[in-house]
Amino acid sequence: xxxxxxxVACVMDGNGRWxxxxxxxxxxxxxxxxxxxxxxxxxxxxxxxxxxxLFAFSTENWGRPQGEVRFLMRLVQRVxxxxxxxxxxxGIRCRFLGDADTRxxxxxxxxxxxxxxxxxxxxxMTLTVAFDHGGRRDIVSAARSLIREGVPPEQVTEExxxxxxxxxxxxxxDLVIRTSGExxxxxxxxxxxxxxxxxxxxxxxxxxRAGHFWECLDAYRRRERRFGGVGAPARTAGVAAPAAxxxxx
Ligand code: IPE
Ligand code: IPE
Ligand code: MG
Numbered sequence: 001x002x003x004x005x006x007x008v009a010c011v012m013d014g015n016g017r018w019x020x021x022x023x024x025x026x027x028x029x030x031x032x033x034x035x036x037x038x039x040x041x042x043x044x045x046x047x048x049x050x051x052x053x054l055f056a057f058s059t060e061n062w063g064r065p066q067g068e069v070r071f072l073m074r075l076v077q078r079v080x081x082x083x084x085x086x087x088x089x090x091g092i093r094c095r096f097l098g099d100a101d102t103r104x105x106x107x108x109x110x111x112x113x114x115x116x117x118x119x120x121x122x123x124x125m126t127l128t129v130a131f132d133h134g135g136r137r138d139i140v141s142a143a144r145s146l147i148r149e150g151v152p153p154e155q156v157t158e159e160x161x162x163x164x165x166x167x168x169x170x171x172x173x174d175l176v177i178r179t180s181g182e183x184x185x186x187x188x189x190x191x192x193x194x195x196x197x198x199x200x201x202x203x204x205x206x207x208x209r210a211g212h213f214w215e216c217l218d219a220y221r222r223r224e225r226r227f228g229g230v231g232a233p234a235r236t237a238g239v240a241a242p243a244a245x246x247x248x249x
Contacts, residue, residue, distance in 0.1 A: 003221040005174035007051035008044060009196070011188055012037070014180025014204030021204075027071045032206035034079055041127060043210035045090055047217060051126050051171060053097070055188050059134030062103060076131065077108045084115050091124030097166055097189075098132035128170065135190030138165055142191075165191055172196070175220045177213070179205045197223050 015029030022028070037054065044052040057072060087094055094115050102109065112131075142164035146156060162168060173189060173196040181202045185193065199216050201208070224231055 001047070001217075001221075004047060004049060004217060005197075005220055006049070007053070007171050007173045007192075008049055008175045008177065008217075009053040009055070009173045009189060009193070010040060011055045011176065011178035011182075011186065012205040012208075013178055013182050015206055017180060018204040018206040026068060029204075029206055030068075030072060030075055034075070036205055036208045037079070038083065039210050040208065040213050041087070041092070043213040045092065045125055046210075047214075049125065051128070053128040053130060053170075053173065053189065055130045055133065055186075057098070057131045057133070058187060059099075059132060059137055060187065062132075073105055073108055077105075077111055080108075080111045080115050084118060087115070087127065088119050088122065091122045092119060093122040093124075093126045094119045095126065095128055095167065097128050097130045097138075099137065102132060104132060126170075128167065130189065133188070135185070135187045138189075139191060141166070162191065175199065175216065177201065177216050179203050179208050195225070195227055197225065 012033060015033050016026040017029070018032060019026050019029030040054075041052065056076060061072070062069060096112050096116065098104075104112075142161055145164040146161065151160065170192060173193045175198075176188075176193055176196045177199050178184075179201055181200060183198075183200050197220055199219060201212055201216065203212055
């Protein structure tokens with residue numbers, strides 16, 4: 001299919017509300033999110049999308065109740081272990097975008113390392129899991145790294161700056177899908193989403209499936225990306241011109 005995005009990113013939002021609608025604890029919403037994650041990975045893989053990024057845990061999410069944070073750490077570990085071989089078999093290179101310093105439990109960090117190493121040579125698709133991720137933190141760490149290397153100010157360009165971000169080979173995001181109806185960035189891949197198209201399906205993440213993903217791809221193909229230029233005239237044909245004004249203003 002032509003006109004597909006090269007890099008799709010999902011802000012997987014709405015787990016808590018999904019659970020609340022069922023009068024169950026928020027953790028049940030997180031548990032139910034796994035099926036959506038796997039469906040979307042499979043859909044992106046089938047569509048031939050080369051780059052897929054999923055926002056799983058933000059630097060701000062550490063502020064949630066301890067029990068919920070602990071549950072999320074355990075859940076991510078279980079998902080990583082359970083699906084590692086499937087991801088590898090599909091030729092998916094997996095990597096994590098987040099701080100390695102870190103508050104992540106050591107055994108989870110080890111599983112993340114193992115998955116990253118196992119799949120490092122795969123080329124069909126790159127799956128980036130933003131986990132303990134903050135867009136501002138990445139920008140600050142790039143600035144620190146430039147300063148540490150003694151790069152002279154006149155050599156700091158958008159290109160050289162981007163090379164100091166984590167995973168600098170990551171292309172700009174073309175399409176961000178944020179589920180649950182919330183319409184904000186929430187500190188997600190701030191540098192990389194500079195010119196992304198955004199979609200806000202009114203679906204809670206645990207209910208999001210391949211069909212919704214395909215709908216977003218389809219809508220993306222109908223968007224005109226201008227990057228600050230001027231649109232093709234045909235695209236503005238349906239937009240009413242303002243009524244002609246007469247007289248002096
Ligand atoms: C997204 O769902 C999952 C994470 C942020 C880890 P939420 O937990 O934010 O769900 P809502 O927004 O409260 O419904
Ligand atoms: C963003 O969702 C983070 C993830 C989806 C992992 P949040 O639910 O944490 O964001 P806010 O609080 O609505 O901005
Ligand atoms: Mg949320």
